[in-house]
Amino acid sequence: MEATREIYWNVGRGAIPPMYGFFAAAAGAMAYGFYKKLAVYRSGKALDRVSGPADRLARAVYWALAQLKVLRNPFPGLFHAGFFWGFLLLTAGTALIMVQEDFTVRLFGLRFLQGDFYRGYSLVLDLAGLAAILTLLVFFVRRFLYRPKGLETTADDCLAHALLFFILVTGFLIEGARMAVTELHANPELARFSPVGLLVAGLLPGSPAALEGLHKSLWWVHMFAAFGFIAFVPFGKLRHLFLIPVNYFFSDTGPLGGLKTLDLADENAQTFGAEKVNELSWKDIYDSDACVSCKRCQDECPAYATGKTLSPMKVIQDLRRSALAGPGTDIVAAVTDKALWACTTCRACQTTCPAAIEHVPKIVEMRRSMTLMKGEFAGEEGRAAIGSFEVNKNPFGLPNAGRADWAAGLSVRTLAEDPSADVLYFAGCYASFDRRNKAVAARFMEICSKAGVKVGMLGKEEQCCGEPARKLGNEYLYQELAGENIKTFGKYGVKKIVTACPHCRHTLGVHYRDLGFGGEVVHHTVFIKELIDSGRLKLKALPFEFTYHDSCYLSRYSGVTEEPRAVLAAAGGSLAEMERCGDNSFCCGGGGGRALLEEKEGTKISVERVKMARATGRPVVVSNCPFCLTMLEDGIKAADCEAALKARDLAEVVAERLA
Amino acid sequence: MKILVCIKQIPDMASKFKPNAAGSWFSEADLAFRMNEYDEYAVEEAVKLREKDPASELAVLSVGPARVVEALKKALAMGCDRAVHVPDEEAYRKDPWQIASIIAGYAKKGNFDIIFTGMQSQDRGSAQIGPLLAGMLGFSCVTTAIGFSLEGRTATAKRELEGGAKGVVKAALPAVITCQLGLNTPRYPTLPNIMKAKKKEIAVLNAAELSSEAALAGTEKFYAPVKKGTGLVLEGGDAAALAGKLIDVLKEKTTVLRG
Numbered sequence: 001m002e003a004t005r006e007i008y009w010n011v012g013r014g015a016i017p018p019m020y021g022f023f024a025a026a027a028g029a030m031a032y033g034f035y036k037k038l039a040v041y042r043s044g045k046a047l048d049r050v051s052g053p054a055d056r057l058a059r060a061v062y063w064a065l066a067q068l069k070v071l072r073n074p075f076p077g078l079f080h081a082g083f084f085w086g087f088l089l090l091t092a093g094t095a096l097i098m099v100q101e102d103f104t105v106r107l108f109g110l111r112f113l114q115g116d117f118y119r120g121y122s123l124v125l126d127l128a129g130l131a132a133i134l135t136l137l138v139f140f141v142r143r144f145l146y147r148p149k150g151l152e153t154t155a156d157d158c159l160a161h162a163l164l165f166f167i168l169v170t171g172f173l174i175e176g177a178r179m180a181v182t183e184l185h186a187n188p189e190l191a192r193f194s195p196v197g198l199l200v201a202g203l204l205p206g207s208p209a210a211l212e213g214l215h216k217s218l219w220w221v222h223m224f225a226a227f228g229f230i231a232f233v234p235f236g237k238l239r240h241l242f243l244i245p246v247n248y249f250f251s252d253t254g255p256l257g258g259l260k261t262l263d264l265a266d267e268n269a270q271t272f273g274a275e276k277v278n279e280l281s282w283k284d285i286y287d288s289d290a291c292v293s294c295k296r297c298q299d300e301c302p303a304y305a306t307g308k309t310l311s312p313m314k315v316i317q318d319l320r321r322s323a324l325a326g327p328g329t330d331i332v333a334a335v336t337d338k339a340l341w342a343c344t345t346c347r348a349c350q351t352t353c354p355a356a357i358e359h360v361p362k363i364v365e366m367r368r369s370m371t372l373m374k375g376e377f378a379g380e381e382g383r384a385a386i387g388s389f390e391v392n393k394n395p396f397g398l399p400n401a402g403r404a405d406w407a408a409g410l411s412v413r414t415l416a417e418d419p420s421a422d423v424l425y426f427a428g429c430y431a432s433f434d435r436r437n438k439a440v441a442a443r444f445m446e447i448c449s450k451a452g453v454k455v456g457m458l459g460k461e462e463q464c465c466g467e468p469a470r471k472l473g474n475e476y477l478y479q480e481l482a483g484e485n486i487k488t489f490g491k492y493g494v495k496k497i498v499t500a501c502p503h504c505r506h507t508l509g510v511h512y513r514d515l516g517f518g519g520e521v522v523h524h525t526v527f528i529k530e531l532i533d534s535g536r537l538k539l540k541a542l543p544f545e546f547t548y549h550d551s552c553y554l555s556r557y558s559g560v561t562e563e564p565r566a567v568l569a570a571a572g573g574s575l576a577e578m579e580r581c582g583d584n585s586f587c588c589g590g591g592g593g594r595a596l597l598e599e600k601e602g603t604k605i606s607v608e609r610v611k612m613a614r615a616t617g618r619p620v621v622v623s624n625c626p627f628c629l630t631m632l633e634d635g636i637k638a639a640d641c642e643a644a645l646k647a648r649d650l651a652e653v654v655a656e657r658l659a
Numbered sequence: 660m661k662i663l664v665c666i667k668q669i670p671d672m673a674s675k676f677k678p679n680a681a682g683s684w685f686s687e688a689d690l691a692f693r694m695n696e697y698d699e700y701a702v703e704e705a706v707k708l709r710e711k712d713p714a715s716e717l718a719v720l721s722v723g724p725a726r727v728v729e730a731l732k733k734a735l736a737m738g739c740d741r742a743v744h745v746p747d748e749e750a751y752r753k754d755p756w757q758i759a760s761i762i763a764g765y766a767k768k769g770n771f772d773i774i775f776t777g778m779q780s781q782d783r784g785s786a787q788i789g790p791l792l793a794g795m796l797g798f799s800c801v802t803t804a805i806g807f808s809l810e811g812r813t814a815t816a817k818r819e820l821e822g823g824a825k826g827v828v829k830a831a832l833p834a835v836i837t838c839q840l841g842l843n844t845p846r847y848p849t850l851p852n853i854m855k856a857k858k859k860e861i862a863v864l865n866a867a868e869l870s871s872e873a874a875l876a877g878t879e880k881f882y883a884p885v886k887k888g889t890g891l892v893l894e895g896g897d898a899a900a901l902a903g904k905l906i907d908v909l910k911e912k913t914t915v916l917r918g
Contacts (some may be wrong), residue, residue, distance in 0.1 A: 264850070272850050375847030383847070391671050391693045399674045401689035460689065476850050 003190050005035040009100050010212050011219045018103075019223060028229035034242070035233025037289060043327035044282035049300030051248040060248035067250075069354035073296055076142060077354075078134040086132030088170070093125040094226075112620055117192055126175075130196050133168045136161070142324060150295045150313075156236045165227050170222040176200025177215035181208050181316075218505070243290040244355045250283055251356040257324035257347060257506055257557040259361055261514035262368070273368025273473065278327035280365065287357040288320035297349030297359060302587040302609075303342040303352045307602025308552060311340035312349035312359045319362065332366050334352050342599030343602065345471050345592030346552040352584055367473030378472065379596050385596040386469065389477055389490075393463035393484075394429040396597050404459030406431065406438035406486050414459040415492040423454025424489075424497045426508060429464050430626030431500040436633065444524050445656035451537040452657045455498075461488050469509040472593035479515065482507075486517045491612040496520045498527040502553035502560075502625045503591070509558075523554060525624045525650055528564040532570055538659035546653075547616040548575055549609065549632065550585035551625035559583075564624055564650055567631035571657045576616040588635070606635030624650040662714035663769060664705040665762055665776040665788065666698035668730040670721060671846035672781055678750055678881045682750045685782075685881055686831065694730040699845040700838035704807055705775045706738035707843070714739050718769070723750045728861065735856035737885060744859040754876045755783075755846025757897065759791035764869030766796055778803045780839040791839035799830035805841040840852065 008015060063069055065088075067081035096113065104110040113121060140161060142573030143153055166490070175197035183191040184201045191198045204211060235237055262272055274280045297312035299303050304311045315335050322329040332340065340363055349359040370376040377383040388397035404414060406427065415421060425448075431441035440654060448455045463481050470478035485508075489497075499505040502523050522530070531537035548568065554560040561582045565575060580586035589595075589605030599605065608633060613621040623629055632647035670676070670690040677738050677776060685784040694702075702719065710719040721727045724747065731742040745761055747753070748773040754762075774796075777788035784801070793800030799814075806817030806827070812832040821838055822915070830836075889907065893901050909916050 151913065165748075264854075267854070270851070371847075372850035375849050377847070386847070391691045392673070393691075397671070397673050399671065400691060401675070476853065 002114065003116070003193075003617055004111070004118050005178070005182065007097055007113075009182065010215050010347040013152040014489050015219075022223065022227050024229075026230040027504045029231035030233050033231075033239075037234060037659050038154070040323050040557035041282045041286045041289070042080050043278045043323070044285040045278070047281035047283050049252075052253060055251075056251075056253070059251075060245050063248045063356075064245035069356065072352060072354070076139070078187055079138045081087065082131050083135035083139070086128040086130075086135065089124060089128035090132065090168075090330065093121065093128070095123070096420070101154070103606075104332075105515045110584065119190070119193045122190075122197075126194045126196045126325075127596075129168055129171060129266045129417070132164075133172075136165055136168065140165075148295075150298050152293055152295075157231075160236055160238050162414075163225065163232065167222065167225045167229060170225060172200050172220045173204075174215055174222055176204050177211045179205050180211050181215070194482075198404055216650065223646045239291045240290060240355065241338060243286070244292075247286065247290045247356045250286065252358060255510045255552075256559060257360075257510060259364060259470070259511065261347065261511070264476060264478075264479055271369070272372040272475065273370070274365040275330060275332050275369040275373060276317075276327070276363070277323050277325075277329045277331055277370070280331070280362065284319065284362050284365075285323045286315050287355075287362075288323055290355045291316045291320065292355065293317060294354060294575050296354065297357075300348035300584070302344060302346060302348070302351050302589060302605045303602075305586075306337075306589075306605050306608055308342040309336060309601065310339040310561075312343075315339060315359065315363065316357055321527055322615055332369060336367060337370060337376065337378075338601070341597070343592050344552070344587045344594045345554040345607070346585075346587035348552070349583070350558050351531045356447075364471060364473060366406055367471075369473070369476055371473035372476060379600075382472065382593070386474060386477065389464055389466075389469050389481065393481065394433060395464065395468060396429065396433050398433050400463065403427075403432045403462055404457060406433075406441050407445070407457060407459075410442060410460045411449055412445050412455050412457055414461070415456045415494075416459070416461065418456065419492050421498075422452070422454045424494045425455045425457050425493070426462065426465070426497050426499045426504055426521075426527075427457060428499060428501040428504040430630065432462070434626065434630065436629060437500065440626070440629070440649040440651050443649070446498065446655045447528060447531070447537065447651060447658065451531045453531070456492075458488055465501075465504045465507045467511075468501040468596055470507070470511070471591070482515050486512060486515055489517055489519065494519055496522075498522055498524055500524055500552045500626060501521070502558060503627065506553050523560065523624070525567065526560060528651070529567050532567065539571050539654065539657045540659045541570065542657050543572045544572065544620065544653070545574050545576070545618050546583070546622050546648075547613050547618040549578070549588065549613065549621050549623040549628055550581055550583070551582045551586050551623060551628050552585060552591050553625065555583045555585050564622075567650060567654060568622060571653055573653070574623075578612045578616055580612060588625075588626075588628040588631035590631040595631065604635060604638055606631040607639045608643065610635035610639045612640065612642060614639070620646050620648055621652055622648050622650055660708070660712050660773070660891075661769060661771045662705050662709055662715060663766055663774045664698070664701050664717065664719045664734065664772045665774065665792070666702060666719060666721050666730055666734055667695045667777070667780045668692050668721065668727040668781040669695045669780055670883070676883070678883075682737070682880055682882070683878055692729070694733055695777050695780050695782075696837055697781070697840070698730075699777075700840065700842045701775035701836075702734045702737050702739065703843045704836070704838055704844040706802075707742070708773070708809065708848070709738060711763075715748040718743055718771075718808055720745070720762060720765060722747055722753075722758055722866065731861055732856055733848065735859045735861075736853045737846055738852065743857055743864060744839050744861055745864050745866050748844035752874075752878075753876075754874045755785045755787035755791060756875045757870065757872050759788050759795060760872040762788070762792055762869075763795035765864060773832055774798065774835045776873050778839045786837075787878075794836035796833070796835070799832070799834040800837075801830050801834065802834050802837045802918050803839040805839050807836060807838075808841065819846050834887055844852060853871045899909045 047223055053331040067084055070077040070080045100113050146651050179197045180201040271279055291360055293313055295313050318329055322331045322334045343363045345360050346358055385395045388395050393400045426442055430437040432645050463484050466478035466481035505521055505523040588609055628646055629649055636642055636645050670692055674690050676685045702832050706718055709715050717739045718741050719734040720743040721731050722745040735742055776789050801816040803819050804816040805819045808815050814830045814834050816828050818826045818828055893904050
């Protein structure tokens with residue numbers, strides 16, 4: 001027997017013209033749905049997210065086909081991927097029929113759905129359908145029976161579930177009915193290649209005539225369901241089928257953690273930041289529509305985990321509702337200032353988002369509007385900190401003239417005293433003024449001098465890098481502070497900077513580029529790693545047990561996760577990882593200017609992180625960020641476990657092991 | 660309504676003060692400067708009054724070296740219409756009588772209905788400028804206002820008295836009001852207003868032309884207080900033991916527990 005099947009068996013070729021008619025109507029409805037959305041997206045401001053289209057396209061196709069983003073979270077990511085691949089193959093299989101019947105047969109008389117290819121085709125599609133049904137069942141159980149915390153279910157979700165399930169089931173019923181009549185007995189050798197269809201065929205009762213009748217009516221029902229699905233895509237959560245892969249195309253190709261640098265000299269600018277929908281970029285609005293409320297961002301959010309108003313998912317959903325309500329809708333009111341001020345800008349939401357939504361820049365943009373347009377603050381302490389930055393160039397309100405006091409008695413000189421240094425140490429505010437972090441800076445100087453590195457500093461010429469002010473929305477103050485620092489770098493011809501703080505590292509190394517500074521900026525961790533690798537620094541490996549806390553601004557903002565682990569291993573450390581580590585780390589609570597603010601809502605983020613560190617059973621948590629060290633020590637005190645856990649900086653551990 | 664607000668730029672009070680070479684005042688090296696806190700309340704109150712009447716005009720004035728322009732710019736960004744700078748590199752050597760005379764020299768020609776200023780400066784703290792200015796101009800004067808309203812040409816001010824008591828004073832315009840903590844919360848200038856402020860006028864006037872008054876008082880010496888004895892820090896141990904030690908020290912070395 002020949003290995004193929006009669007296409008349009010039983011329904012007849014007369015079904016083709018109406019089928020294409022209905023298909024056109026469904027495709028038209030889909031196009032109309034997306035066309036209506038274009039106007040909503042277009043209410044945002046211009047932003048270039050199309051340059052370098054070839055690379056963008058390649059990335060979008062790769063991320064979508066490989067399901068790279070959803071697989072970051074293996075459950076339910078693997079099931080999503082299973083369903084995606086299954087449904088994709090079914091769609092491709094159906095399209096192949098169209099290609100054969102309406103193109104290759106008509107044009108060249110060519111039939112390719114036969115022989116071994118057809119056998120493979122049958123088997124692959126059958127298994128794809130099975131995978132789709134099974135994964136859909138898992139989704140059903142997860143959503144309706146054992147629903148994880150935070151997963152919201154709407155009528156939209158129910159409809160999508162029902163529609164997909166109906167299409168798959170009717171598909172197998174049609175196949176079973178056809179096989180019961182044409183293959184079950186007539187061509188059992190071929191039927192083996194459609195195992196699910198074979199199973200269904202065996203279960204279907206009735207005479208061939210009855211089966212043909214069932215087949216014919218189900219064929220039309222299945223077709224309407226499938227076309228209904230197509231028409232429905234833009235109007236429900238299934239829109240993500242298109243919007244998310246396209247969002248991969250639009251995603252930011254700039255450096256990690258980039259933020260738009262506002263043009264403050266623009267005399268035509270009426271508004272700064274975003275208070276209304278039309279003050280966002282089109283991409284922000286598009287992002288909000290690409291969200292499927294999968295709540296991965298919410299699961300990762302340290303503010304949400306500690307009972308604060310903020311949920312990154314809710315922020316995006318609030319923006320979506322606002323965008324649909326009209327371009328003048330007040331988004332700050334919709335999201336609420338309480339939620340906006342709660343963000344630590346830790347970027348966990350953005351890193352995990354399978355839709356490539358950019359949460360943090362939106363939050364900063366709204367904070368900019370609150371700060372720059374209305375002079376609002378996150379509490380009195382926020383106002384005081386901003387005032388201190390303005391007058392004293394540090395958040396503590398201490399005289400900046402004392403900025404080099406931490407180095408008293410050390411060999412490090414200011415560039416004003418000796419401009420011939422190998423590298424500039426940008427101590428930052430915490431290492432300059434905070435007692436605990438001053439000690440860390442001194443230990444780092446020991447390391448440098450042991451390695452024969454001549455380090456310079458700026459002393460009282462150094463100002464805050466501007467990062468906390470910027471993340472709190474005060475772009476004006478940030479650019480003032482940054483401008484002064486860049487001028488000073490220029491005065492001494494600074495080419496390479498090593499920082500104590502990952503926030504300084506990211507701001508100087510990434511954000512200052514927009515303001516004209518292009519020098520190399522590394523964090524002390526990376527600098528130490530370079531010294532070890534080049535053989536300039538030798539360590540005695542004294543064994544110790546520890547857990548490591550990844551700073552958000554090193555891991556998620558700068559991609560530095562391996563270096564600290566390698567350095568600490570070289571120092572003799574045995575690491576027990578916390579569950580949240582690497583670029584999945586859990587913030588200490590100090591980012592986004594939050595270190596300068598009181599944490600009044602919910603529980604303390606730092607205490608939550610300390611609990612995670614305690615769970616490893618290790619006596620030491622090593623970090624390498626002044627905010628983290630301060631927050632972790634606060635958390636240890638608040639959790640009353642000072643005897644069981646010590647927080648240390650990587651530089652301190654290394655300095656104790658200089659060979 | 661014509662409104663004037665007089666401000667001073669002062670060093671940040673957290674600074675480490677050192678005498679200047681002559682030992683007559685503090686050295687300005689390494690100091691960071693900001694607007695006198697009480698003058699911020701004055702600016703805020705003046706701007707609030709200005710906003711109620713679009714026909715009114717609000718000028719801000721400061722006497723001092725070039726750096727005070729920064730404080731004037733802040734006042735403009737907060738909402739003052741125009742600024743007057745009376746450059747004087749040696750303003751710190753002038754006594755309150757002379758500074759008040761300079762301001763009065765300007766205000767006389769300005770037909771101001773109301774003048775706001777801080778109740779005192781945070782650095783010199785003489786608290787004389789407001790009352791002296793009112794005297795020189797023949798204006799009514801209300802000091803240490805923690806509440807202010809205006810009806811017609813009558814100002815009503817709530818004043819803070821000793822021991823937390825409050826008093827209410829009514830004064831006919833023209834008047835000088837000196838402002839105290841609690842009067843208001845100074846606004847943070849918005850970016851559009853900072854931008855607009857850059858285009859506002861800062862007139863520069865000559866101090867000598869406004870007043871030639873001689874000083875009535877002069878600062879002879881500026882010095883840090885002599886350290887009396889040494890402090891004692893009790894550290895370590897549990898709270899009860901520390902409290903016990905503290906009580907012992909207080910009994911032995913002070914009189915606070917006797918009686």
